[in-house]
Amino acid sequence: MSGAAAGAATADGTAPGDGTVGLSVVIPAYNEEDRLGPSLDAVTAYLRTHEDRFGPWEVVVADDGSTDGTAALVTARRDPRVRLVAGERNRGKGHALRQGVAASRGRRVLLTDADLAAPIEELERLDEAIGGRGAAAIGSRSVPGAAIGHHQHRARELLGQAGNLLIRRIAVPGIRDTQCGFKLFDGERARAAFAAARLNGWGIDVEVLRHFHRAGWPVAEVPVRWSHQPGSKVGPLAYGRVLAELVLLRARSVRGADVLAAILFLLMSVALYSGRLFDPAHRYLPDSMQDQNQWEWFFAVTADNVAHLRDPFFTDLQNFPDGVNLMANTAMLGLSVPFVPLTLAFGPAVSLSVCMAVGLAATAAAWYWLIVRRVTAHRGAAVVGAALAAFAPPMVSHANAHPNFVVLFMIPLIIDRALRLCTGARVRRDGIVLGLMTAYQVFLGEEPLLLAALGMTLFAAAYGAARPDVARTAWRPLLTGLLYAVAVCLPLVAYPLAWQFTGPQSYGSVLHGDDSGNSPLALVSFAERSLMWGDERRANALAANPTEQNAFYGWPLVLVAFAITVRLWRRPLVKALAVTAVGAALLSLGPKVRLPMTDTVYPGPWALFAHLPLFESVIESRVAMICAPALGMLLALALARLSATTRIGPLYGGLLAVSLALLPLVPAPLKAVDRAPVPAFLTEGMWKPYVHDGESLVPVPLPDPGAAEALHWQTAARLGFKLPGGYFNGPYGPDRVGIYGAVPRWTSTMLRDVRYSGVVPPIDADRRRQAREDFAYWHAGALVLAPQPHDDRLRRVVTQLVGHEGKWTGGVWVWDLHEGR
Template identity: 80%
Template sequence: MSGTVTGTVDLSVVIPAYNEERRLGPTLDAVTAYLAEHEDRFGSWEVVVADDGSTDGTGGLVTDRRDPRVRLVAGDRNRGKGHALRLGVAATHGRRVLVTDADLAAPIEELEQLDKALGEGGAAAIGSRSVPGATIARRQHRVRELLGRAGNFLIRRVAVPGIRDTQCGFKLFEGDQAREAFAASRLSGWGIDVEVLQHFRRRDWPVAEVPVRWAHQSGSKVAPLDYLRVLAELGRLKARSVRPADLFAGALFLLMAVTLYSGRLFDPGHRYLPDSLQDQNQWEWFFAVTADSVAHLRTPLFTDLQNFPDGVNLMANTVMLGMSVPFAPLTLAFGPALSLSVCMTLGLAATAAAWYWLIVKRVVRHRGAAFTGACLAAFAPPMVSHANAHPNFVILFMIPLIVDRALRLAEGARVRRDGIVLGLMTAYQIFLGEEPLLLAAIGMALFAAAYGLVRREVARAAWRPLLKGLLIAAAVCLPIVAYPLYWQFAGPQSYKSVLHGDNAGNSPLALISFAERSLFAGDAQKANALSLNPTEQNAFYGWPLLLLAFGIAVRLWEHALVKALAVTTAAAALLSLGPKFRVPLTDTVYPGPWAPLAHLPLFESVIEGRVAMICAPALGMLLAIAVARITATGRVGTLYGGLLAVCLALLPLVPAPLKAEDRAPVPEFITAGQWKSYVRDGESLVPIPLPDPGNAEALHWQTAAHLGFKLPGGYFNGPYGPDRVGIYGAVPRYTSNLLRDVSYTGSVPAIGKDWQAQARRDFADWHAGVLVLAPQPHEEPLRDAVTKLVGRPGTWTGGVWVWDLHEVS
């Protein structure tokens, strides 16, 4: 390197050059003369010529000038314009950096227009031959010009939509952003121009396209086919964008998911997750009935296999058709237990990978930092709690993709295409889970509001394309989901809302406590006291993580993204407290932040404590930003102290594998098909007590029998009463209530003729063919109650007590 410059200058000019001995001299004369004449406007300056391994006298032209403001950086050999620019920009010290070609096809006087555009709030101002106001003094050959236009059109459509002229070699950048973008580039050819612009777009740095005067110069090294080479370079770059670190991260996510489910993953048919309560039975049934519908070409929106004869509105239950339908072949071949197990394990790993991809693309490039953030987003305590048996809250890989597509809409580049894609993604997510989509929308709205307040200029530029894109997305999505949603809200066995109590919000103590499955800090008794049940531990981030997040927000508060993420986290945590807020350790109750939303359509069915799940990805991104900053520091104390703080915050959240136990065997009466002798067409098999949300083992019997018989009762969401309010399970009947009470208490009430008459009516309504009582707690009182209701004792066969209702008493 010739010449030295210390300190910061106002403007750096970078000129890439390869064998430019003939044209470089006049260009340097024009540039230096103009800058010297206009120092009152552009201030101190330097010119850096990046010699790309020239074999002529290009380098000598620079060194012979003996002007310390004109410097030479030279590569050892010819590697391409991209490599030269990377060297040149890295050597600059300017607060602004101008990149111009050695032929000076755009006169240096056009710098004034770029400087003006940059002063209006941009991070880059690029000269353009294609926007209104541009003039071309001397054109290329017509064929060459047409080929160039076609190549540039392809580049714009494929790589940088919204920018009309990516290859004009006259660009002005803010210095720090230029040095970051060029340092992050990897292309060595002409494609670096596009790669740098892509970097600016990812970082949300405004780029202004400015019309310039341009004249074709003889001897130009840019041939029409070079545009195809740019596309080829970009294609290779995209192929190389999946780094070994990305593959390693994906493998670790899969390993973490396998470890979490290790208790039942390798023998799912005979292992049960007790913390799932009855949800594992329910979800295996969902997968089984969907596969059966696919195999027999029946609608997957309704069945009468449960709640016979009224049936179940499957679309009004979370059957996850987006997963259960594609997994139908696996379910039919190996059973719903294995299918559900594989689906949840792969889905959890895919969700973590999707968050990792979004963080790398939108938040930080540091792979280790992105991995840390994605681990928290996908394996936070609320996610682990739902991993017991709520695949709709575990398989969330579409949510990061939807977030990214919404951000693309806000950029306003390909509004129509991105709107269509977002509509398709949203439709698919509806068939994965509507409540997670609603929660994601709440989180995105909170983030957008916070970011828009901080970056008002971005909000003003984004709202029109965003609104247009959302309307396009709605126009695409609604026709796809209209009929299923109609069936859900107005079809047979539909309901208005699901009752889950007056207040299912989180206690503030839950936000700072540790979950049951925390490997090092878990306390099942404390966690269950602060949650609805083990599958609804929707907070439990722990005080160390929240303290660290607060520190990150304070330390990096000047960054708009940090502000928006911190506000999103805090707002979601507050909303999750529910419609009523009780001050901890007191009896004082205030209206909660969820109260204004509690009775709105859709919101009324949300378990409001789940809103705290929004905090997981927001906290993950804050953590990723902090880790990236910590690892980039040159101070050893800051590095080790920061990483220690992150480890101490995350260590209490490391989950233990989910609890698993041996599954209760299905009676031989079911597995051997003995039930077939008792259940005729149009009849049902009635387990004692009837299946309900507290005991749904009969659903496992039904799937073991390949859905050969139908059941009254069940575990599902359905309507109750004239207002069709949603409840869990079937509408209760006198006989089902009696048998349930006996199963819980072991106490048999006096049963006379009235009870017997009521039982006969209920049996008739259920189209009962046989009553079946399996060994269980309080078996003797249950057998006594059924004997009195039926008027005769049952028969022991196939490991169960059986009352054949076809017999005449």
């Protein structure tokens, strides 16, 4: 601001914003000599006749370094209420508005362009909308009741609509018309928002609205009369420039602590996977058992289906000739499809490794974002809470090769969107977004989505009981939003789900045994991969396998969580989180609960759900995974509370207790071993003369959930041949019960038994006939035996079944089934 302008601003002894002026009208101007005069006449004439409504007024013309007679036109006026704020050079509308609003003194501030595209008489509508305590009312051309007198050129209108749509998505959701320059603000809030603004272009309007949105200041959108005026200075490239400015502004608004948190989570994930991450093609996670082979195959077959425009929901590369219903398996199309370019370029081992490492870090970052947004703004406390939510023992267990239970970044976003619905602010919009998010999560993992829904239900019931007043106001918009979500989600997932439950190779519930629940001791014991307290023998005794250690939070954390709950019990959020954690822990015990060290068995709460559709396929011990984010949020609340205390004893005592509870949970890097090399017979294409079109290559024994290395052979051979058997979920029997692997046949069962037992059964004519029938069913072109335990006995059995010796080639024994046909 020039010295003359500053003097004019205070010539009457009135300080900016002291409340003696009722209304300030701020008009930005750059080379507006031709249009500004009539506009000033209209504005001042209107205000003189409405002083009884608006009180003392002023007009501040913020000149943006005009080179024509704009400034002289203003200073020539004899009315002291019309003032000039002159810029030394042209810097943009945003800079002019920032200077003009800073010089204003009104209890309210009206912004209007020099062309008066919206007539000054429309001020009455804005004044009525802002009311006695409103923060802002903006003129809009996009809400019902608006009238457009003279349209812009159609191309300019379309460009403006497209730019407006993008701007709304980036910066100001909920505001339809961000570009209209006719806005009425509470004066103090306007001066605060413009002082905080950084943009110099006309995108400052959006930046200021974003400031109001973040501050929670209500903004009313009011229909106005508007008419396009020739000479607009908003060119076609302005929209792109504003969008770029807003994106950069949003990037600059990210706190350094948030960036450091994301980097920390990525480093934690890299450390966890350090044994395999840097050489994924030649390293294997032994605690994944056969899951790594299976998941690499899922990524490979998805990439192959997409590259060749085949059905992404089905394949016969495994379990030939019946095939595999990929939608009924955890193919995770929501990530395996986007990862297709990486899979095709570097292979499924690299793709899966990157997916899991980055996905785990992204999950932690998503929990961090939710905690900061909904639980506590204390960044340090949020880091600890999010780390527990994403790197708790159950998550580390599944990190061995269950990406559907590790890559959960959508779950915190879904929770936040559901909470937004409870406010009733933008029910339709948030309901639609929730529906899209839910549809995407279906393609990431249906079981985690079901568990998340169960956890949210526990939380909602507990919070509603603690705050019935909130429940009474929230249930209606929540229900309405959920109906919108269902209406959006169902059409997107209807066909895939219909294929999953009724398509080829579909099945009903999966058999997991009579009781797959946690032992009560598992909830208070330490996991195998605990860096300090790991006990492999005890952990394996309390869990089905290393990938299903779904509890193991340790007794110190349980005690600390109990103490936090007691200390902060008055807070409804604490009550809801505690009930959620306890409820999930109890449900994870399964339908039958055996008291430790006794033979006494009681019915468990999961018995209420065990036979319900969808729930009957859940491994109930996994319900304890819900405890991880609930406990993480309780810790975040406690740490935030501790950070605010000035008493040294409670501060250090609390931090020590939390540290002692978390130290036993710090995970050691996942075990990784060198991977057995794939025989040259497969990698170098030596198999091709033996397997004709429509035939399969039969490994000896056939791949199954206990030994699925043949799936790795297949991916190493770029899916060039088909396999009978395999590791997947498919139907069994007339009831189509879900089982792991292919339907057993006599030959596949016999070969598997020989591999594990070393016992060779007598091979007679009936068994040779049965083998020929099985070979014919599999359309077998060749049998392949790689070196393995009891391979000499397997070789003897196959030779007797086929009737001739095999051939040693490319590191394997091969029996060509075309010989003798």
